[in-house]
Amino acid sequence: MSAAPSVLACLAASSNLDGLLVFVLATFVGFEVIRRVPTLLHTPLMSVGNAICGIILVGAIIVGAIAQGAAEATLAIVSVALATVNVVGGFLVTDRMLKMFRRKQDPPRKGTGAGKDAS
Amino acid sequence: MSFDVARLLYLVASVLFILGLRAQSGPRTARLGNSLSIVGMLIAVGTALASVLSGDADMRALLSGNTAWAGPSTGRILAIVAAMALGTAAGWVLARRVEMTAMPQMVALLHGLGGLAAALVSVAEGLHYGADESVARTLVTGLGGVVLGGATFAASMGAFAKLQGLVGSAPFVFRGQRVLNAVLLALAVASCFLFMSDPAAIGWLVAALVLALAFGVLFVAPIGGADMPVVLALLNASGVAGSATGYILKNDVLIVAGALVGASGIILSVIMCRAMNRSLANVLFGAFGTGEGGAASSTPQKSVKGYSAVDAAVLLGNARSVIIIPGYGLAVAQAQHVVKELTDLLEKRNVDVKFAVHPVAGRMPGHMNVLLAESNVPYAQLLDMEEVNPLFESADVALVVGANDVVNPVARSDKGSPIYGMPILDADKAQNVIILKRSLASGFAGIDNPLFYDDKTMMLFGDAKKTLMALVSEVKAS
Numbered sequence: 001m002s003a004a005p006s007v008l009a010c011l012a013a014s015s016n017l018d019g020l021l022v023f024v025l026a027t028f029v030g031f032e033v034i035r036r037v038p039t040l041l042h043t044p045l046m047s048v049g050n051a052i053c054g055i056i057l058v059g060a061i062i063v064g065a066i067a068q069g070a071a072e073a074t075l076a077i078v079s080v081a082l083a084t085v086n087v088v089g090g091f092l093v094t095d096r097m098l099k100m101f102r103r104k105q106d107p108p109r110k111g112t113g114a115g116k117d118a119s
Numbered sequence: 120m121s122f123d124v125a126r127l128l129y130l131v132a133s134v135l136f137i138l139g140l141r142a143q144s145g146p147r148t149a150r151l152g153n154s155l156s157i158v159g160m161l162i163a164v165g166t167a168l169a170s171v172l173s174g175d176a177d178m179r180a181l182l183s184g185n186t187a188w189a190g191p192s193t194g195r196i197l198a199i200v201a202a203m204a205l206g207t208a209a210g211w212v213l214a215r216r217v218e219m220t221a222m223p224q225m226v227a228l229l230h231g232l233g234g235l236a237a238a239l240v241s242v243a244e245g246l247h248y249g250a251d252e253s254v255a256r257t258l259v260t261g262l263g264g265v266v267l268g269g270a271t272f273a274a275s276m277g278a279f280a281k282l283q284g285l286v287g288s289a290p291f292v293f294r295g296q297r298v299l300n301a302v303l304l305a306l307a308v309a310s311c312f313l314f315m316s317d318p319a320a321i322g323w324l325v326a327a328l329v330l331a332l333a334f335g336v337l338f339v340a341p342i343g344g345a346d347m348p349v350v351l352a353l354l355n356a357s358g359v360a361g362s363a364t365g366y367i368l369k370n371d372v373l374i375v376a377g378a379l380v381g382a383s384g385i386i387l388s389v390i391m392c393r394a395m396n397r398s399l400a401n402v403l404f405g406a407f408g409t410g411e412g413g414a415a416s417s418t419p420q421k422s423v424k425g426y427s428a429v430d431a432a433v434l435l436g437n438a439r440s441v442i443i444i445p446g447y448g449l450a451v452a453q454a455q456h457v458v459k460e461l462t463d464l465l466e467k468r469n470v471d472v473k474f475a476v477h478p479v480a481g482r483m484p485g486h487m488n489v490l491l492a493e494s495n496v497p498y499a500q501l502l503d504m505e506e507v508n509p510l511f512e513s514a515d516v517a518l519v520v521g522a523n524d525v526v527n528p529v530a531r532s533d534k535g536s537p538i539y540g541m542p543i544l545d546a547d548k549a550q551n552v553i554i555l556k557r558s559l560a561s562g563f564a565g566i567d568n569p570l571f572y573d574d575k576t577m578m579l580f581g582d583a584k585k586t587l588m589a590l591v592s593e594v595k596a597s
Contacts, residue, residue: 018369019365019366019369019371019374020366022371022374022375022378023362023366023374023377023378024378026133026374026375026378026379027378027381027382029137029378029379029382030140030378030379030380030381030382030383031382031385031386033137033140033141033379033382034140034379034382034383034386034387035386036141036144037140037143037144038144038145038503039390039476039478039484039485039488039503040146040476040485040488040498040501040503041143041145041146041149041485041488042387042390042483042484042485042488043222043226043483043484043485043486043488043489044143044149044153044485044489045140045143045383045387045484045485046226046351046352046355046383046387046483046484046485047222047225047226047229048139048140048143048152048153048156049355049358049380049383049384050226050229050230050233050355051156051160052136052140052156052160052358052376052379052380053229053230053233053358053361053376053377053380054160054233054236055160055163055361055372055373055376055377056233056236056237056240056360056361056364056373057164057167057203057236058163058164058166058167058370058372058373059240059361059364059365059368059370059373060236060239060240061164061167061168061171061199062167062170062171062368062370063240063243063244063247063368064191064195064198064199064243065171065190065191065195065196065199066171066191066247067195067243067246067247068247069246069247071243071246072243072246072247073195073198073243075239075240075242075243075246076239076240076243077198077199077202078202078239079235079236079237079239079240079243080199080202080203080206081202081203081205081206081209082206082232082233082235082236082239083206083232083233083236084202084203084205084206084207084209084210085206085209085210085213085229085232086210086229086232086233086236087160087164087206087210088206088207088209088210088211088214089209089210089211089213089214089225089229090210090214090229091153091156091157091160091214092210092211092214092215093213093214093217093222093225094153095150095153095154096214096215097219097222097489097492098146098149098150098153099150100489100492100493101146101149101488101492101498102492102495102497102498103147103497103498103499104497104499104500106497108495
């Protein structure tokens with residue numbers, strides 16, 4: 001198990017300890033924010049999570065732009081398409097769901113049939 | 120665009136994501152929250168596009184020493200824009216067409232696409248940086264991006280296939296499965312270390328990806344359909360694969376967004392496990408519901424009181440307060456709209472109607488709430504377990520539709536039962552209980568439910584939707 005300390009040393013010597021700091025702090029913020037979300041909204045929470053996961057789009061755009069070989073560029077551009085599906089699909093479907101949560105006094109939505117209430 | 124300006128914009132986007140998730144704390148602010156997150160995403164993507172188009176010195180810093188770069192070619196830009204257009208069209212169609220009952224599959228599919236995107240970007244990074252890259256960053260690319268992203272993709276597709284019914288949802292187990300899984304994962308990690316020691320040999324990274332894909336499929340195979348809520352929640356946590364890419368590209372918004380989604384996945388997994396009183400390890404490796412517990416079949420035949428819809432309609436029509444307990448059977452029968460019709464009828468007769476939603480009702484966290492909201496049940500009527508349990512004692516009727524284990528009093532009393540300790544809805548404390556059920560078969564856990572044999576219980580056998588429609592017409596007639 002002598003590999004473990006050397007890996008730690010490598011990580012410490014890495015040029016992006018700032019990134020690690022941001023990651024750890026953001027995780028704590030995430031815990032504090034997410035645990036306030038009621039069970040009522042857990043499904044939209046997961047789909048908005050999908051959309052936010054689509055932030056990998058930013059990485060895919062950057063890697064796609066700086067790529068030098070054809071293989072690199074192809075991989076990155078495929079990722080751009082996949083990540084965009086997440087972003088657009090995730091945000092739209094979340095909005096579609098959240099629109100359905102109504103108060104007692106709100107008028108019922110028309111056309112309650114599934115799949116027809118997206119407009 | 121200078122790197123400092125870009126970082127500032129990424130910071131704004133990160134803050135918008137946090138505020139957007141914060142606004143998910145209530146149904147009245149949630150839509151605004153979603154819009155805040157959308158604005159954050161537009162800012163982040165716009166910034167990325169602007170900074171690659173400008174092709175300035177700071178972007179060149181990402182190029183590992185290649186200073187001759189003057190920005191991407193026009194063809195490359197067009198390819199990126201075309202890919203975005205394609206993705207937008209696909210995402211748009213998916214989000215519009217998907218039925219609310221199919222939301223678990225939709226989320227599984229998006230988990231998978233996110234994982235695959237992270238894995239492919241990471242392989243591209245590995246190709247790009249090659250031998251120049253620092254040791255730690257190479258390892259992050261491999262473990263965080265390729266292995267986590269690849270395994271997420273494969274596991275999500277497996278979950279999707281099970282949820283969509285493309286393959287059987289029963290646990291798939293064979294001898295030595297866990298050992299094989301552990302070996303696959305160990306080999307994938309080992310490949311990343313080999314890549315770290317020789318970053319020019321991209322083959323190691325590809326090997327890690329293939330091994331991770333195999334691991335992902337075998338990881339999800341032994342998990343039964345009823346445990347899908349936990350799997351979906353856990354796969355959500357793999358959003359941290361985005362953080363790995365952010366770490367390589369020194370991009371804060373990627374790191375923050377990945378961490379936020381990761382935290383969400385972990386919290387939801389813990390909530391789901393708690394609601395089933397099982398550990399995460401038990402869900403992932405236990406292959407629950409394989410029929411090991413033969414307790415149900417050995418129970419001596421007890422008498423069950425079967426009733427007609429007329430009896431139940433009289434009871435419902437004369438009640439002052441009714442609590443409806445929807446289970447997965449309701450979603451399967453697509454009966455949420457008929458339930459709403461029954462609710463409206465009862466409310467016209469001044470019956471107070473509430474819904475008791477157990478955390479694991481449905482096939483993903485919160486699924487039942489979405490289905491009932493879709494059929495126009497106001498959210499104030501949807502109560503979670505803690506809110507509703509004190510109300511059962513004063514309720515005249517508890518109407519159970521397609522639920523079983525979540526109302527099984529054995530979970531409170533019988534220490535020997537596999538579901539002992541699982542938090543349940545106290546339906547047995549209501550004055551009367553009406554249970555709509557397809558047959559007397561036990562739930563996924565294979566455990567008999569004494570509530571079925573209780574004197575105050577009326578069993579109505581048959582398809583949930585048909586029985587509910589009969590109830591509606593009987594209540595109308597009475």
